[in-house]
Amino acid sequence: MQYKLHNHNHNHNQTYKGLIIEPKIRDFFIGRIWIRTNAPFPQEKIETYIKYNYFKRILGISSKRGFFKKHYTCNRCYNENQSEFIHYECARCNQLCTYCRHCINMGRVTSCTDLLIWNGAKPKFPTYHILDWDGTFTEAQAQASQQLTDSIQQNHNHLIHAVCGAGKTEILFPAVLAALQQGKRVCLATPRTDVVLELFPRFQKVFPNTILHAYYGNAPQQQGLPQLIIATTHQLYRFENAFDVVIVDEADAFPYTFDKALQKAVFKVKKQSAPLALVTATPSPQILAKVKREKWGYSFIPKRYHGHPLPVPTFESLWSYNKMIAKGKIPSKLIQWTKMRIAQKEPFLIFFPTIQLMGIATPLFQQLHEDILSVHAEDVDRKEKVTKLRNEEIPGLLTTTILERGITIKNVQVAVVGAESKIFTSSALIQISGRVGRNVNYPAGEIVFYHHGITTEMDEARNEILRLNKEGFGK
Ligand SMILES: [Zn+2]
Structure with a gap:
């Protein structure tokens, strides 16, 4: 496999000494590989820098002649999966061009795209850093x-x-x-x-x-x-x-x-x-x-920083929850669980396997408490909603797996609806369980897997948590 597609010859001697480099342009490009036409600077400036050799230019997509057909490589994301290269009539070149579908979210790289790499001098990074942290380690x-x-x-x-x-x-x-x-x-x-x-x-x-x-x-x-x-x-x-x-x-x-x-x-x-x-x-x-x-x-x-064991998930059957929610009813076990959290003023997260199911369930949960919100990957207010839960401005949040990791909320209680669903792999379930009991003042908490039949992934998740607890406390 060919990873090195271009070598970096920094030929400083050829750069034009008379051009005054704008630090903000230089700083932006150092370490980057960037689509020429997408630069957040006026194109004339970019052209001047190119003319004076401050950029190295690379073709967006390169192709090699293969046995039967051409073999394409994206020079930005290094994708070589041939099915992800799309050929199209290019209005700019008036011919058949190719783009990479793999990294399209970062802007379209095509066979007629120039990628820019900074070719000028690079300033040295400072060394005067400090760590302003007074916590202690276990x-x-x-x-x-x-x-x-x-x-x-x-x-x-x-x-x-x-x-x-x-x-x-x-x-x-x-x-x-x-x-x-x-x-x-x-x-x-x-x-x-x-x-x-x-x-x-x-x-x-x-x-x-x-x-x-x-x-x-x-x-x-x-x-x-x-x-x-x-x-x-x-x-x-x-x-x-x-x-x-x-x-x-x-x-x-x-x-x-x-x-x-x-x-x-x-x-x-x-x-x-x-x-x-x-x-x-x-x-x-x-x-x-x-x-x-x-x-x-x-x-x-194997141990949490506060020394308490990981909360172990409990399994609760919730037969045909899908159909019930579709009919406009939350299963009674889930109602009781949620009401309990609201009554005890414990913030909660309820995970759903799909956005669709969560969408139907949200107004139903809002009948239990009008401030309950839901959140998913494309939600632009995601950050604000999590902050609201953390600040106890809302009682709970319904969520897709998007919040399975990285979220720390004091005293949070967690339920998974449809824990048997494919999306809840054992590692996802371990991560979700890991949201509970992170705070030293609230080291325990509820983690319930509501299911329509227990899966091996659920068993694996629970066994791994039990194993880690044993490793952490066995000795
Ligand atoms: Zn690509």
């Missing part, structure tokens, strides 16, 4: 944090396997600080926008001297040259050879097994010898095998 956290820092210092890949609520984010702080203080550029990537939105203010707070940006769909434009980037994994398509350290948080949600292009994206955004660290509560067998085979560093934290 013994297990301290050990994992030290191991991660050591691995990164030695350019060694590392896996942190930590149960939900082990305080994973804090574990990253010392390792990130050490890298920043060496003038390294660090990327923290995660598959979920919600996790980016949750992590960004936390890092902003503890790294007050660091320029950091958050990148996700429709993120606002941010100023300066960021040394620390917190981004969704999809945004990584827009970077190349950019980072000295890459950390993927919630790596299990990262579809390692079926999305090869995303996996390639992680490798293309880091510099060749830069270390990769994965952080997850539920590592897939593929990740564990890779760690073993390639001798990665490994830390395991």
